Amino acid sequence: MGRRLDELAEARLAELAEGGRLRRLRPYRREGTDLVRPDGTRLVDFSGNDYLGLSRHPQLIARARDWTERYGAGASASRLVTGTLDAYVAVEGKLAAFKGAKAALVFNAGFQANATILPAMAELLGETLIYADRLNHASLHHGIAAAGLRQQRFRHNDLDHLRSLLERDQGKPGRRLIVTESVFSMDGDRAPLGALIALAEEFGAHLYVDEAHATGVSGPQGRGLTAAHPGRVDVVMGTVGKALGGFGAYVAGSRALIDFLVNRCAGFIYSTALPPAVFGALDAALDLAPTMEAERARVHAHAERFREAAKRRDLSTGASDTQIVPLLIGGNMATLAAQARLEEQGLLGVAIRPPTVPEGEARLRLSFSAAHRDEDVARLCDALAGLETPA
Ligand SMILES: *Cc1c(COP(=O)(O)O)cnc(C)c1O
Secondary structure (H helix, E strand, O other): OHHHHHHHHHHHHHHHHHOOOOOOOOOOEEEOOEEEOOOOOEEEEOOOOOOOOHHHOHHHHHHHHHHHHHHOOOOOOEOOOOOOOHHHHHHHHHHHHHHOOOEEEEEOOHHHHHHHHHHHHHHHHOOEEEEEEOOOOHHHHHHHHHHOOEEEEEOOOOHHHHHHHHHHOOOOOOEEEEEEEOEOOOOOOEOOHHHHHHHHHHOOOEEEEEOOOOOOOOOHHHOOHHHHOOOOOOEEEEEOOOOOOOOOEEEEEOHHHHHHHHHHOHHHHOOEOOOHHHHHHHHHHHHHHHHOHHHHHHHHHHHHHHHHHHHHOOOOOOOOOOOEEEEEEEOHHHHHHHHHHHHHOOEEOEEEOOOOOOOOOEEEEEEOOOOOOHHHHHHHHHHHHHOOOOO
8 A cells, every 4th residue: 555655646746847846845054044055055045034034033032942941842732721821811912912903812823824714714704705816825725615615716906806796796695705915925016905995894895814924024013014904804814934033823803703713713722832932932023023114124125126126127026016026937947947047146036836826927936034135135136137038
C-alpha cells in the first residue's frame, strides 16, 4: 500500500513540474532582511511580510522571552479549558482598542480563523448568500466552502458587478454576507471600503473584512482600513504573522460576536492556545505599531520608488498602491525565469503561480519593509533592466 501511494504522489508531482507548478521548500538563515543560503550566498528578501521590521525588534524579542520565563513554553490547554491566562485577556483588550472595536479574540493563525469563523457565521446567519471578491485569499475560500453556503464571486474590487449581483438576488430569501480583503495579498491594491460599506448597508448585507496585509501598515496609525469606519464592519479579522512581526491572528467585532465565536467556532475551541511567547510578542507589537509613522512612511516610499522604476521600463505593477507590488508577467515559466534573473543579482522576489493567483496571471510578488536599506531598493530597481517586458 505504501508504495502505491508513493507512486501516485510521484506521478502527481511530475505533472505539476511539467506545468511549472512544482513547489519546494528552500531553507535560509536570516540576517535582518538578508537571507543566507546553505552555500553562503546572500539574497535580499523582497518576498516577506515583515513590513515594519517588527519580527527582529528587541522589544518583541524581550517580551517573548520574558513571558516564556514567567508563564512557560506552552499554554498547556485550549482556551476554554485552562489555556486562558489573565495576561492573554489583557492582550485581547489591547487588540480591541487597537482596532477600535468593542472586543477581540486571538486565533492560532489566520488560516485557522478564516477557515473556521465563516462556518460559525453560517450557523449564526442561517440561510445566506455570500458575495466574495474573486481574489480573496485561499483561507476565505476554505471557510466559505466549509460553511456549505452558496458563493457568488464578484470581479475584483468591482462594486458595479457586486451591485448587479445583489440586485439580481433581491427576491431571494436569506441574509447576505460580503467577504473581502482590505489590502489584497497578491495585488497590493485596496478594497474601496467606504463605498463597499455603503453598498452593504444599502442592501442590508453583513460585511467580513480580512486585514492581513493592512494591519500595522495601512489606515490611521496602522490600525487597518476598517479603523476609518468604526462600528460599520461586522467582522474584522487580521493576522499577527505579517506586519505585527509575530504569529497568530485576531478577530475584532462586537462583544456578542466574540462571545458567540468562543462558544461555537471550532477552530477556536478545539485547538491548544498559543504559547506565552507568542502573546508576549503581540503585546509588545501592539505597544509599538501605532507609533511607527516613520516606518510606515519609509515602507510606502520604498514601494513607490519601485513602482516608478517599473513604470519607466513599461513593466506592469497592476493597481498596487501599498507595500505589496506585483510585477505582472503572465506565464509560469517566464515568471520563474524572472525570479532566477533577480536571484543571480542577489535579490529574492518569489514567483507566485496558480492556483495562488488566476491562471495566466503569474507574477513576481515584491514586498517592501521599513527594514530594507535604500541601497537594496535601488539595486532591485536597477535589476528591472534585465527583465523583459511581458508579452
Ligand atoms: C496570510 C494570510 C492569511 C493567513 O494568515 P496566517 O496567520 O498566515 O495563517 C489570511 N488571509 C490573508 C489575506 C493572508 O494574506
